[in-house]
Amino acid sequence: MARKLPAKDVAIIGLGWTGSIMAYELADAGLEVIAIERGPWRNTPTDFPPNFAPDELRYRIRHELFLRPEQTTFTFRNKMDQTALPIRTWGAFMPPNGVGGGGVHWNAETWRFLPSDFVLRTHLTQRYGAGFLPEDMTIQDWGVTYDEIEPYYDRFEYLCGTSGQAGNIKGKIIDGGNPFEGPRSRPYPTPPQDQPFSHTLFAKAARDLGYKPFPQPSGNLSRPYQNPLGVRLGPCTFCGFCEWFGCGNYSKASPQTTILPALLRKPTFSARDNSEVTRINLDGTGKRATGVTFVDAEGNEWEQPADLVILSAYTIFNVQLLLLSGIGKPYDPVANAGVIGRNFSHQTISSVDSFFEPGKFIFNPFIASGAIGMCIDEFNGDNFDHGPHGFVGGAYMGQVQTNGRPIETTPVPPGTPRWGAAWKKAVKENYLSALKPGTGVHGSMYSYRDVYMDLDPTYKDRFGRPLARITMDFHDNEIKQNAFLTDKFAEIFQAMGAKQVVKHYRKGPYDVTQYQTTHLCGGAIMGTDRNTSAINRYLQCWDVPNLFVTGASGFPQNAGYNPTGTLAALAFWAANAIRTHYLKNPGQLINA
Amino acid sequence: MIHRRKFLLSTAIWLAGTSLTRATVIRNDMPWDPFPSSAPQMERPGPWQFFTADEARTMEAIVDRIIPPDPETPGGKDAGCAVFIDRQLKGPYGSSEGLYMLGPFIKGTKEQGPQSSLTPAELYRKGLAALDTYCKVNRGGKAFADLSTDEQDDVLKQIEAGKIKFDEVDAEGFFSALLQNVPEGFFSDPIHGGNRDMAGWKMIGFPGIRYDYRDWVNRHNERYPYPPVGIGGRSDWTPRKG
Ligand SMILES: Cc1cc2nc3c(=O)[nH]c(=O)nc-3n(C[C@H](O)[C@H](O)[C@H](O)COP(=O)(O)OP(=O)(O)OC[C@H]3O[C@@H](n4cnc5c(N)ncnc54)[C@H](O)[C@@H]3O)c2cc1C
Ligand code: SF4
Numbered sequence: 001m002a003r004k005l006p007a008k009d010v011a012i013i014g015l016g017w018t019g020s021i022m023a024y025e026l027a028d029a030g031l032e033v034i035a036i037e038r039g040p041w042r043n044t045p046t047d048f049p050p051n052f053a054p055d056e057l058r059y060r061i062r063h064e065l066f067l068r069p070e071q072t073t074f075t076f077r078n079k080m081d082q083t084a085l086p087i088r089t090w091g092a093f094m095p096p097n098g099v100g101g102g103g104v105h106w107n108a109e110t111w112r113f114l115p116s117d118f119v120l121r122t123h124l125t126q127r128y129g130a131g132f133l134p135e136d137m138t139i140q141d142w143g144v145t146y147d148e149i150e151p152y153y154d155r156f157e158y159l160c161g162t163s164g165q166a167g168n169i170k171g172k173i174i175d176g177g178n179p180f181e182g183p184r185s186r187p188y189p190t191p192p193q194d195q196p197f198s199h200t201l202f203a204k205a206a207r208d209l210g211y212k213p214f215p216q217p218s219g220n221l222s223r224p225y226q227n228p229l230g231v232r233l234g235p236c237t238f239c240g241f242c243e244w245f246g247c248g249n250y251s252k253a254s255p256q257t258t259i260l261p262a263l264l265r266k267p268t269f270s271a272r273d274n275s276e277v278t279r280i281n282l283d284g285t286g287k288r289a290t291g292v293t294f295v296d297a298e299g300n301e302w303e304q305p306a307d308l309v310i311l312s313a314y315t316i317f318n319v320q321l322l323l324l325s326g327i328g329k330p331y332d333p334v335a336n337a338g339v340i341g342r343n344f345s346h347q348t349i350s351s352v353d354s355f356f357e358p359g360k361f362i363f364n365p366f367i368a369s370g371a372i373g374m375c376i377d378e379f380n381g382d383n384f385d386h387g388p389h390g391f392v393g394g395a396y397m398g399q400v401q402t403n404g405r406p407i408e409t410t411p412v413p414p415g416t417p418r419w420g421a422a423w424k425k426a427v428k429e430n431y432l433s434a435l436k437p438g439t440g441v442h443g444s445m446y447s448y449r450d451v452y453m454d455l456d457p458t459y460k461d462r463f464g465r466p467l468a469r470i471t472m473d474f475h476d477n478e479i480k481q482n483a484f485l486t487d488k489f490a491e492i493f494q495a496m497g498a499k500q501v502v503k504h505y506r507k508g509p510y511d512v513t514q515y516q517t518t519h520l521c522g523g524a525i526m527g528t529d530r531n532t533s534a535i536n537r538y539l540q541c542w543d544v545p546n547l548f549v550t551g552a553s554g555f556p557q558n559a560g561y562n563p564t565g566t567l568a569a570l571a572f573w574a575a576n577a578i579r580t581h582y583l584k585n586p587g588q589l590i591n592a
Numbered sequence: 593m594i595h596r597r598k599f600l601l602s603t604a605i606w607l608a609g610t611s612l613t614r615a616t617v618i619r620n621d622m623p624w625d626p627f628p629s630s631a632p633q634m635e636r637p638g639p640w641q642f643f644t645a646d647e648a649r650t651m652e653a654i655v656d657r658i659i660p661p662d663p664e665t666p667g668g669k670d671a672g673c674a675v676f677i678d679r680q681l682k683g684p685y686g687s688s689e690g691l692y693m694l695g696p697f698i699k700g701t702k703e704q705g706p707q708s709s710l711t712p713a714e715l716y717r718k719g720l721a722a723l724d725t726y727c728k729v730n731r732g733g734k735a736f737a738d739l740s741t742d743e744q745d746d747v748l749k750q751i752e753a754g755k756i757k758f759d760e761v762d763a764e765g766f767f768s769a770l771l772q773n774v775p776e777g778f779f780s781d782p783i784h785g786g787n788r789d790m791a792g793w794k795m796i797g798f799p800g801i802r803y804d805y806r807d808w809v810n811r812h813n814e815r816y817p818y819p820p821v822g823i824g825g826r827s828d829w830t831p832r833k834g
Contacts, residue, residue, distance in 0.1 A: 041616065043623070043625070045625065045627065046629040047628075050801075050803050052823050055801075057776060061776060061780075068690035069690065069691050069692040070690050070691060073692040077704065082701070083698065084704075085700040086692050087692070088692045088705065091705055197813055200812065237806050239804065248803070264620065264622050265620075269619065270619035272615060272617050273618065274616070361813065364808070364816050366798055367805040407775060407776055407779045410775075410779070418771055420657065420658065420660060420745065421660045421662065427796060428665070428795050428796055431796035432796070432815075458696070511703040512703060513702075513703070513706075
């Protein structure tokens with residue numbers, strides 16, 4: 001039997017980005033908070049000091065900081081009539097594990113979504129008519145607006161010290177920033193990062209073509225910064241080992257470098273590491289969470305009672321825990337009914353490799369940071385007229401190359417043999433003069449009726465419980481979108497003077513071995529109707545009002561941006577609702 | 593929900609296979625520890641740890657075909673690629689540690705990813721044996737390592753093209769593993785046993801783990817002048833074999 005621990009006011013599942021934000025906000029309100037984290041405690045000097053953090057084989061290729069699939073994985077299939085098989089080693093996405101969650105090894109590309117992204121169905125229907133959207137596309141409005149969460153975007157950016165150039169302050173468009181962004185209340189806390197050669201060359205070519213390039217908003221700081229919690233970050237040194245790696249310089253915004261030192265000073269906060277929550281417990285009515293059960297690394301089972309439960313375990317683990325705990329009605333794609341698992345999505349990424357005259361162009365690709373880059377936003381969201389093109393959605397695109405690490409980033413021109421003397425020669429000739437911006441076209445993926453999560457009938461985890469199953473494929477809309485965007489992107493590299501530009505379109509079927517991003521979204525989405533959403537606009541579970549679910553699992557579809565700015569803003573927004581409304585009157589915040 | 597005995601059993605198995613540390617409770621202060629708790633092990637030159645002498649001879653021949661020597665840069669053999677793979681196969685990578693290895697093992701679509709129950713260690717063991725068997729039967733009784741380099745290239749090309757099949761093991765799968773692991777050995781940090789003298793890094797102009805390029809980020813279109821540095825130090829400090 002599980003041993004019972006003394007009750008707490010709040011139990012937080014997962015101490016990653018949103019878990020840390022919720023923990024700080026609720027401990028700050030005086031509540032007794034415990035965070036339970038599946039992976040180990042991680043810190044700069046112990047786990048990623050600069051003398052061994054930059055190890056490409058260990059961290060990028062062998063995935064050391066990530067969850068071991070042996071502990072939990074997912075099964076995958078493209079279509080509902082296939083048998084799903086287990087993801088035995090990670091590929092298309094990389095599930096985080098350990099204190100700090102994805103914040104430890106993210107790039108820190110810190111974006112806001114467009115105002116129209118939050119009212120997507122309404123916006124697109126008004127502009128193009130309902131008939132323009134594919135019939136099986138299940139996009140929805142979010143139930144919150146950009147204006148409502150703008151103050152919380154601002155909170156997150158000032159927490160992180162984000163380096164960037166504003167493009168729109170309170171409606172005034174500013175040269176050099178992103179003119180398409182929603183109005184922000186003030187400038188970024190720190191100026192944009194300096195840009196290496198290829199990134200500036202991209203910006204120049206884009207400007208010549210009539211676009212308005214701007215620096216990518218970056219959580220790799222351009223200068224030292226002290227945040228409002230009193231935590232300090234140092235300047236980024238462009239080490240080129242950022243995405244997949246911890247930062248040895250305290251330069252990358254993460255829970256470790258922005259929140260945890262202040263959180264640990266709160267007397268009402270404690271955390272447990274190496275402890276995996278196995279279910280959220282409900283009382284006899286099924287409408288109230290009584291706490292969580294977890295298993296620690298020694299195999300001991302514990303019960304942690306709590307009045308309020310925050311599920312912040314990352315998209316797919318949020319959905320998995322809801323399914324395994326029997327909370328909310330599982331989604332049934334045939335009946336198009338139920339909510340848990342519905343509107344699951346990922347991203348539509350593509351890129352180009354380009355080859356320049358060796359000797360004439362020396363790019364030094366190893367000088368880079370995780371969120372470096374010059375981007376354009378002309379083709380994102382609904383920033384352009386989709387009418388003639390017959391698809392919806394878009395992408396930011398840019399020269400966002402983050403590294404020249406040689407196992408991963410040694411592109412060779414097409415037609416080069418894969419090995420032998422000719423391969424070796426091509427690698428040598430092109431290394432300094434070729435460009436490979438991994439996620440150059442950062443496209444949206446909208447939601448569909450047959451893209452969802454549920455429980456697998458066959459495969460089990462180490463406890464003998466069913467693995468969660470992912471059914472996902474690209475739809476024509478995204479394939480068309482990507483072909484259009486990749487062509488536009490390639491034109492810019494051509495204009496930079498490349499002698500050869502090789503387009504790598506994203507084509508179906510969705511391949512679980514090909515890394516895109518770790519921006520999985522949906523499965524427990526927010527909304528205004530409890531029949532089509534799992535949580536309300538305050539991230540509160542419709543069925544179990546003392547449970548809040550944070551993270552991108554709440555996104556009804558994905559936009560053409562990275563998600564963390566938005567999911568962090570929503571966490572602050574939810575924390576505010578809990579502090580100002582829920583605590584005074586615990587219960588459903590929306591009368592629906 | 594979880595059946596207790598089954599649960600205990602599965603947990604014990606799971607723990608035996610991982611290096612998880614103990615669960616701890618953290619409160620009041622950052623659990624500060626000034627020194628690395630996850631420092632890497634340095635792979636040193638020395639006897640083979642996974643390969644038999646025969647296997648090692650074949651491997652050294654293979655890595656020198658995948659990355660042949662040229663007048664400026666050593667090939668796979670002198671760069672230590674076979675040593676690198678030897679150490680990798682002896683370690684957690686070789687035994688698929690941490691991967692999901694529960695059945696049933698069913699062949700799926702390419703998009704569903706690898707579904708083999710074979711570990712990399714088993715794949716190399718079988719692949720190397722099958723390669724020598726193939727050569728002895730079809731190439732005048734010689735082992736792979738005893739063929740001329742042209743003949744070796746020819747055998748590898750035919751495997752790559754799917755024209756040579758092995759009975760014991762998927763020949764193309766074995767070749768894919770080589771195409772993944774040999775460049776890893778050429779380009780990873782020398783502490784892993786390959787990239788000896790930072791040969792791979794010097795060849796392309798990668799400065800390794802210098803970590804701070806603030807002085808250089810605004811120096812556009814200029815060649816970076818400094819030699820590479822690795823986790824174990826500078827190339828001239830790297831221990832040499834023999
Ligand atoms: C390589 C990489 C690069 C990325 N780059 C960017 C980027 O540049 N920009 C961007 O916006 N986003 C980026 N992301 C995504 C970003 O990391 C996530 O959006 C963000 O971390 C999500 O926050 P979260 O709080 O939802 O989850 P996380 O930060 O992932 O935290 C979830 C935590 O919950 C824990 N957990 C899970 N299950 C359990 C359980 N059962 N019991 C206890 N604990 C549990 C996990 O171990 C983890 O620590 C990147 C991700 C990766 C992997
Ligand atoms: S690129 Fe900058 S922020 Fe990223 S790990 Fe290196 S020093 Fe840190």
